Amino acid sequence: MSNNDAFIILTGVSKHFGPVVAVDDINLTISGGEFFSLLGPSGCGKTTLLRMLAGFESPTSGEIFIDDAPMSEVPPYQRPTNMVFQNYAIFPHLNVRANIGYGLRYDKLSKAELDRRIDESLEMVKLPGFGTRRSEELSGGQRQRVALARALVKRPKVLLLDEPLGALDKKLREEMQLELRALQESVGITFIFVTHDQEEALTLSDRVAVMARGKALQVASPQQLYNCPVSIEVADFIGQMNFIDARVIEVEGERAVLEARGLGRVRAVASADFVRQGAQVVVAVRPEKLSLSYESSSDGRCSVQGEMKTAAYLGDRSHIYVTVDGCEKPLSVAAQEVESSSGQPIERGSEVWISWADESLVLLPVA
Amino acid sequence: MGDAQGGGANRMREVSYIERSNRPLHVYALMYLAFLYIPVLFLPLFSFNDAVYAAFPLKGFTTKWYEQMLASEPMFAALTNSIKVGATTALLATVLGIFGAKAVTRYRMPGKQPVVFVIMLPLVIPGIILGVALLILVTRLGINLSLYTVTLGHILISVPFAMATLIPRFEGFDKSMEEASADLGANAWSTFWRVTLPMVFPGVLASYLLCFTISFDEFIMAFFLAGTDPTLPIFIWGQLRFPLLLPRVLALGACILAVSFVLVFIAQWLARPGAIRSLDSRP
Amino acid sequence: MNIHRVNQATPGASLGIASVTSWRGKLRAVFLRSEAIRGYTLLSPTLVVMMFGMCAPFAIMVAVSFWTQHAFDFDTTFTLGRYQDVIDKPIYMALMLRSLAISGACTVVTVLLAYPMAYYVAFHVHRHKLIWIILMTLPFWTSYLLRVFAWKVILGFNGVINSGLKGLGLIEQPLEFLLYSPTAVVITLAHAWAAFAILPIYVSLEKIDRSLLEAATDLGDGPVKRFLGVTLPLSLPGIIAATLLIFIPTVGDYVTPALVGGPSGIMLANNIQAQFGKVNDWPMGAALAMAMMITVAVISVVYIWVTRKAAGRIV
Known part of the structure; x- marks a missing residue:
């Protein structure tokens, strides 16, 4: 051929x-x-x-x-x-x-x-x-x-x-x-x-x-x-994803700093040219890229505090929904069991911390 | 605009490969329709022709054949007979058809196939055989031939058509509606009146009109089973022997054709697939 | 049915009101439990009327066919004489064969003419399909007598075709073969029974899953091969139904032969009608009707069997 x-x-x-x-x-x-x-x-x-x-x-x-x-x-x-x-x-x-x-x-x-x-x-x-x-x-x-x-x-x-x-x-x-x-x-x-x-x-x-x-x-x-x-x-059609509205504060080469609703200041990879200073974008993150704990992260990962609202058991994993002040919808976090990384079960209404790595955030244009 | 200019080519591209238009077939279909309709349309054409013989060239327009026809007493007597027989036949055949269609579509019954076959049998039995068999029966029973015997014969040949019209109606609506009605406390009778009948009503009306038309136009059985009171087709048969009466028969035939066409068109329209849906969407 | 019998036996065995009510209760329970019994109860009025309306006349007709006519009464001694006549007298055999030949020809012509029409509506009409179906079947519902009569007007000695052709100067003398011939009967019947051919064929074509046609195309069939390989075999049930629906009733037709057939187009049914009319030999008429029915039934069964066999062979 x-x-x-x-x-x-x-x-x-x-x-x-x-x-x-x-x-x-x-x-x-x-x-x-x-x-x-x-x-x-x-x-x-x-x-x-x-x-x-x-x-x-x-x-x-x-x-x-x-x-x-x-x-x-x-x-x-x-x-x-x-x-x-x-x-x-x-x-x-x-x-x-x-x-x-x-x-x-x-x-x-x-x-x-x-x-x-x-x-x-x-x-x-x-x-x-x-x-x-x-x-x-x-x-x-x-x-x-x-x-x-x-x-x-x-x-x-x-x-x-x-x-x-x-x-x-x-x-x-x-x-x-x-x-x-x-x-x-x-x-x-x-x-x-x-x-x-x-x-x-x-x-x-x-x-x-x-x-x-x-x-x-x-x-x-x-x-x-x-x-x-x-x-x-x-992103919505392939698997599940959390979407958070954000505004680009500054772009430095490959790195962007954004102000995301509810999450505060976050850093992410500036993937495309729509990521310009002052532009409105959407921060997307997969549930399995987020992790839960009772304490604020100490290993340099970004984190935000929220309240555990409900959990959906999916067999091989669970999705835990956490409401974060300022975020429109609860964030979905994937976890092996309904428990924090330290092994304690998470109860409804308890205060938890969500943390993530900068690379796991994806920037998308506003629809 | 581009689409409109594209015309035929574009329209052809819209339908899938299998359904692409086929011009010779289209022409054939139109010719076939002509073959179906033109012979029938000669009756009204010549009924307005000012000549005794139905032949070209046409001699001129007249309505005198219609006037003569309307002045004919025996014609009206036969017409009345036909309407009586048709109305009774249609009513009874449709009622029997409702029973049959509901039973066949709503219940699992062993031996359903052969039973339906027996009910549908008159569709394929030559009319003359059924006619003479009934003739023998009623005369052996000592019953005089009359409009009643004609009605009996007509019911036999109408029930298959009533069933054929009604079964799709019953199949066409969800059994769960009847179940919902029963679940809400309605007994079988009121479920039938308040749910089933309204849902199948277009079919019932269609069946009535079709059975009426079948009976109204039926000749072969009526020929054997009618006594001294002729139905309209028998009256016409009698007139055919006299060439001079031909134009009048043409006029009468044209009228009957017109009425039959209208009734059957309404019936077919009522019985169309989706008739129930339009009933549903009615506010 | 078994349960039914058991329940009927119970009241005879036991007396007393209590058992009677329990018997009624049981019957009610059986009725409510058995879908088949409820179904047949509902079907019974229709079934009884149709069974009685069909069986009684046929039974008595069979009986009469074994009798002998004496003026206006019957000699009810059993005899096979009438059936002997059917076989021995050449006129009846000739009429029977002619009836079969004419209806056979008419069936073939009608189905051949109707198939492309049904195919067209099934595959090439996309909008207003219902209108087409109604248009195709509408003439069928109008008076049979009048439709046959219309053909008499058209084919007649001074009819539409002859007078038209003469008027155009194409012929000097009317074409006599048009009317009063077997051809006239075949043409008229092909017109009269068109709907019985179109509808079953249309239904069987409409039922064919379009993806089967696409699959055939996908596997290399051009339009003709696709038709022969898939469409035609799958529409065979419709063709068989159409053939029977036309052949069986037309064998027994007498209106068409009487109006347009002439002496050479007279069929067996005309003779049967005469036996009940001016000849006044009802047993002979009944025997002829029976002979016709049996012949038609045998032919139909053989036909179905052969076509099924042939359809199986295609594989």
């Missing part, structure tokens, strides 16, 4: 349905062999974008290139893409073998070769011996596997997946996530994966595009998305 780093290119792709703008000027470059996710709430345009890649919708403007070839004049049945549909779209009048072999009718294979390819793909999705079943005899997870096998047996250059795990229960979903990732690594082709589940997107992907209102808000690796979101919207 000559152009592996820019295997799929979208330039200015928009899609209008009458007055509704479903996809708004998307520019993306996806490399060969990448596991790329489109993440966003329903109606954000992610499925429309995927369907444009498959050819089921044509862009109102812009162009999609796959492997250097422009796609706008290529009908879906001639594209080097195959799709796993949200409801799997298993043909009900055909058995599993016939479903998988459906797309191979055009490859002029000998009977033996055809059988071998089908057996191989059944093996690959761990369904050997299911060939003669019909779709109504399969469980949700099995249908999903058949859909995968049917698409992959065509050996596409790009596999498109439209929320393929959405219909499965939580446990099965987690199992399939691992399998899907392993499958992608073994076949080595580009996967483009649509989901509204941020956890799923972070677990699976090499890179994620967070979408809202037809736009791509941020395209980045899961780590970058989590640690350095570019806007409140992205």
Whole structure:
């Protein structure tokens, strides 16, 4: 492949349905062999974008290139893409073998070769011996596997997946996530994966595009998305975050000093050029980057006093909500147990200190 | 503005690949509609033509066939008979249809499939067979042929249509509404009157109008089961033998077509999917 | 049903008011407990009317078909003579075959004409779908007699087509084959039964999940292959239903042959009607009706069986 780093290119792709703008000027470059996710709430345009890649919708403007070839004049049945549909779209009048072999009718294979390819793909999705079943005899997870096998047996250059795990229960979903990732690594082709589940997107992907209102808000690796979101919207969609209004007092190279509501004077990394002296910004911090104690911090970390209000038990951790004078909303602090770092249980209404490291504060533009 | 200028190409791009327009098919559909309607529309056309024979070229506009038709006593007698039979048939078939539709949609019953099959059977039994079988039965029982026997026959062929119209209505609204009513203390009867019936009412009305139309237009069974009192289709059948009366039949046919079209259109509109929702949103 | 019987047996075995009330209580409990019994109770008026309305006439018709007509009365001695006539007299066999041939042709023509229409509305009409459906089915609800009559006006010797063509100078003499021929019957029936073909086919097409069509496209099917590979097999139930809904009633039609069929278009039903009319041989008519029903039933069953088999073969 000559152009592996820019295997799929979208330039200015928009899609209008009458007055509704479903996809708004998307520019993306996806490399060969990448596991790329489109993440966003329903109606954000992610499925429309995927369907444009498959050819089921044509862009109102812009162009999609796959492997250097422009796609706008290529009908879906001639594209080097195959799709796993949200409801799997298993043909009900055909058995599993016939479903998988459906797309191979055009490859002029000998009977033996055809059988071998089908057996191989059944093996690959761990369904050997299911060939003669019909779709109504399969469980949700099995249908999903058949859909995968049917698409992959065509050996596409790009596999498109439209929320393929959405219909499965939580446990099965987690199992399939691992399998899907392993499958992608073994076949080595580009996967483009649509989901509204941020956890799923972070677990699976090499890179994620967070979408809202037809736009791509941020395209980045899961780590970058989590640690350095570019806007409140992205930060809010990926995990949980505390937001505090602040004003920039001064900027010194990479360092900024801010006056944050309730927190007082804080220091943070001046990440972008909207952090100017006198500018209003938002300080964002993850709950797990905050820690609780009964005493003010002594190791040079910033801290602020507040009152423990309530705690939400989440199994592997708890979120403790602490009201701080001047802060609009209680701050959420993640803790292993509902206890301070010194090991004493924290009771409702007790006075506590919240502390953090300067690097854990992220500065975001005001929405 | 750009959109408006883009015209067809843009509109084509709005629908997905599968639903892209197909011009030959569109033309075919319009031709098919023409095939369905044009033959029927010749009746009103020639009913205003000032000639005894229904043939081109048209001779001129006249309403005299309508005047002659309206002056015909036997026609009015037949019309009255048809309305009586139609109204009774529609009422009874719809009531039976409500019982049937509610039972079929609301209860798990073993053997439901074959039972529904039996009720729907008249849909596929040739009218002549049902007609002669009923004829034999009523004469063997010593019952005189009359409008009552016609009504009986018409009920048999109308119930399947009533059921077919009502079942989607019953399926279309949430069983939990009835359960909520029962939960709030209403007994079965008052739940039916105060919740179920208002919810399915568009369907009930649609069923009534459809059954009325079926009965009003039905000829084959009426032909065997009517005694000395003819229904309107039998009256028309009798008139067809006399070429000179043809224009009058055309006029009458045009009127019947118009009434049938209006009734059925209303019925179909009432029975449309989503009719319940519009009832819901009514303040 | 079993529970029912047990409960009916109880009052006979025990006397006294207490047990009677408890019997009523038990019955009430069974009634409230069993959804099936409540369901059938509610269904019973409809079911009774329909069962009686269908079974009684058919039973008596079967009986009459084994009798003999004597002037205005019946000789009720059992005889297979009428059925013998159905088989032996060539006229009946000829009429039967012609009826089957005409309805078969009419069924094929109607379904072929209706399929693209149903396809169009299912896949290419996006707005005002309901209006299209109503438009397609509206003529069906209007008087059958009048629709057939309209075709007589159109196809007639001095009808719309002949007078129109003559007026345009395209023909000298009226085209006689138009009216009073099996062709006229087929055309008229294809028009009259259109809705019975369109509706089931439309419903089965509408039910097809669009993503199945997209999946076929995604796997390499162009429009034609997609139609043959997915759309057509999945709409087969609609086609089968349409075929039966048209074939069965049209075999028994006599209005259309009587009005536009002419001598060569006369069908078996016209003869049955005559047996109950001017010929006045009711047992013969009943036997013919029975023969027609049995033939149609056998053909339908075989047809369903064959199409199911064929559908299974596609896999």
